[in-house]
Amino acid sequence: MAAVIETKNLAVAFGEGDARNVVFHRLNVSVEEGEFVTLVGVSGAGKSTLLRVIADLIPSLEGSIEVNAVRVPSRRPIAMVFQADSLMPWRTISQNITLGLEGIDVADADMQQRVDHTLDLVGLSDFGNRWPYQLSGGERQRIGIARALAVEPDILLMDEPFGSLDAITRTGLQDELLRIWRETKKSILFVTHDIEEAVYLGDRVLLLGGTPAEIVREYRVDIPRNQRREGEAFLRKIEEVKAGLHEAIAVTANNANDG
Amino acid sequence: MKPTTRYVLSSTGLVVFLLFWEGFARSGIMEPHLLPPPSTIPPALISEINEGFWQVMVWSSLRHYTIGFVLGSVLGVTLGVVVALFPRVEASQAYLARILRPIPPLAWIPFAIIWFGITETAAAFIISIGIFWINYFTAMGAVKAVDKDLIEVARAFGHRTFPALLRKVILPGAAPGILSGLRAGLGQGWMTVVAAELFGIQGIGQRMIEAAGLLNTQVVILYMFSIAFLYGVSDYVFVRIQQRILAWQR
Ligand SMILES: Nc1ncnc2c1ncn2[C@@H]1O[C@H](COP(=O)(O)OP(=O)(O)OP(=O)(O)O)[C@@H](O)[C@H]1O
Ligand SMILES: [Mg+2]
Numbered sequence: 001m002a003a004v005i006e007t008k009n010l011a012v013a014f015g016e017g018d019a020r021n022v023v024f025h026r027l028n029v030s031v032e033e034g035e036f037v038t039l040v041g042v043s044g045a046g047k048s049t050l051l052r053v054i055a056d057l058i059p060s061l062e063g064s065i066e067v068n069a070v071r072v073p074s075r076r077p078i079a080m081v082f083q084a085d086s087l088m089p090w091r092t093i094s095q096n097i098t099l100g101l102e103g104i105d106v107a108d109a110d111m112q113q114r115v116d117h118t119l120d121l122v123g124l125s126d127f128g129n130r131w132p133y134q135l136s137g138g139e140r141q142r143i144g145i146a147r148a149l150a151v152e153p154d155i156l157l158m159d160e161p162f163g164s165l166d167a168i169t170r171t172g173l174q175d176e177l178l179r180i181w182r183e184t185k186k187s188i189l190f191v192t193h194d195i196e197e198a199v200y201l202g203d204r205v206l207l208l209g210g211t212p213a214e215i216v217r218e219y220r221v222d223i224p225r226n227q228r229r230e231g232e233a234f235l236r237k238i239e240e241v242k243a244g245l246h247e248a249i250a251v252t253a254n255n256a257n258d259g
Numbered sequence: 260m261k262p263t264t265r266y267v268l269s270s271t272g273l274v275v276f277l278l279f280w281e282g283f284a285r286s287g288i289m290e291p292h293l294l295p296p297p298s299t300i301p302p303a304l305i306s307e308i309n310e311g312f313w314q315v316m317v318w319s320s321l322r323h324y325t326i327g328f329v330l331g332s333v334l335g336v337t338l339g340v341v342v343a344l345f346p347r348v349e350a351s352q353a354y355l356a357r358i359l360r361p362i363p364p365l366a367w368i369p370f371a372i373i374w375f376g377i378t379e380t381a382a383a384f385i386i387s388i389g390i391f392w393i394n395y396f397t398a399m400g401a402v403k404a405v406d407k408d409l410i411e412v413a414r415a416f417g418h419r420t421f422p423a424l425l426r427k428v429i430l431p432g433a434a435p436g437i438l439s440g441l442r443a444g445l446g447q448g449w450m451t452v453v454a455a456e457l458f459g460i461q462g463i464g465q466r467m468i469e470a471a472g473l474l475n476t477q478v479v480i481l482y483m484f485s486i487a488f489l490y491g492v493s494d495y496v497f498v499r500i501q502q503r504i505l506a507w508q509r
Contacts, residue, residue: 090431100416133509
């Protein structure tokens with residue numbers, strides 16, 4: 001299998017001088033074609049930053065990022081679901097969803113069809129004509145997902161997309177996402193705080209930790225997805241990742257004390 | 260408070276004020292031409308309209324006002340947006356704006372006359388100055404305050420050129436601020452319009468000075484209220500348009 005995302009010795013830093021914050025020094029991450037990779041790590045570890053460099057929203061200092069996706073006129077190769085509320089308040093919900101479709105080759109009728117379809121997927125069919133302020137936080141987050149799906153990307157970068165949803169909606173959307181992933185063969189890099197979610201969704205769980213951050217652990221989840229909600233193996237995997245995260249935090253704390 | 264209660268109280272306040280004024284003016288404490296009672300104003304209006312003054316003066320003032328408003332607003336908003344977008348431009352204007360801005364619009368009257376003579380252009384020029392500064396600073400602030408995260412979102416969805424970002428994020432994001440600047444300018448304009456006409460350019464201000472010279476004080480008050488009325492109408496219309504454009508705000 002070919003890697004669709006591959007970073008080699010990636011370095012990213014913010015600020016200058018004393019305020020300089022080196023987020024990554026030599027980061028190596030890859031996502032294979034069609035793979036569902038989940039990324040966990042403590043707050044401030046650099047998860048959002050990683051998605052941002054991959055999406056070419058912030059520059060890297062050193063190293064390389066390769067993004068291999070087929071270019072098709074009516075689609076965008078890569079799309080991002082943002083962590084924070086990211087809808088344009090002056091656009092209706094439909095207009096927010098078409099944001100990524102403006103500037104690529106999509107006919108008006110097709111555009112409308114994609115809006116309807118993605119609204120349907122996130123369970124908000126009747127919301128097209130509303131303004132963002134008329135939606136709840138969780139509903140807005142789902143529109144953010146619809147907006148990313150509407151461009152039919154090969155690669156989907158998702159930054160805690162289910163963060164502000166209740167358990168029931170969240171579970172439903174997780175399964176919906178898995179279905180979309182299977183049907184459309186997307187490659188997904190999915191950031192979450194929730195280890196259970198990471199293990200439930202991912203083919204592979206990456207643990208980002210340390211300063212500068214690296215992939216400190218990597219877990220392959222070889223459990224069939226229909227056996228993942230409960231079951232011995234699934235629960236054991238969750239415990240394993242949790243233990244790894246705690247260890248990584250302890251190591252980071254020690255390093256900080258030594259340094 | 261219920262809306263009807265509010266309405267009743269507001270109206271009562273106005274009526275009480277007018278009655279008090281009428282009584283005071285008729286009491287003989289002051290000479291009638293120093294403070295004419297409000298009941299003399301409607302007849303004054305009718306006579307000014309019949310003689311054709313009111314229409315002509317209001318129309319002239321409206322013209323100065325409109326030209327000044329459009330000129331000051333367009334220049335102010337455009338330059339304010341540009342300055343906010345380019346840090347180097349912002350740095351180069353910093354001291355200049357600090358020196359020029361505190362100069363009151365009316366202090367430009369001598370130069371307005373030297374440059375343009377006693378013309379409508381001179382009046383429009385003076386009016387535009389105050390409006391310019393208001394819009395310049397509000398537009399600058401509004402553009403700077405646009406949510407950077409939304410610019411990132413637009414970039415992530417393929418809108419990476421400057422014109423695209425301007426159109427899709429910066430201008431819509433700055434629209435509430437820019438519109439409130441325009442509205443403030445709308446009020447500021449009426450404040451300078453009278454003063455700009457005091458030195459002989461045809462309009463409400465000129466007519467007021469003329470009437471004051473003849474101690475026709477009810478005519479002076481008539482035009483004072485005419486300005487209040489025109490301001491009220493223009494502000495009402497503007498707010499309506501503003502609400503339309505900003506329907507997306509809660
Ligand atoms: N624009 C920025 N300027 C300066 N520092 C930044 C900027 N963005 C992020 N950082 C810093 O980079 C580090 C990584 O931030 P990032 O947002 O990637 O964390 P995260 O892992 O996504 O955290 P969370 O789980 O809280 O979202 C943090 O220390 C943060 O303070
Ligand atoms: Mg984050």
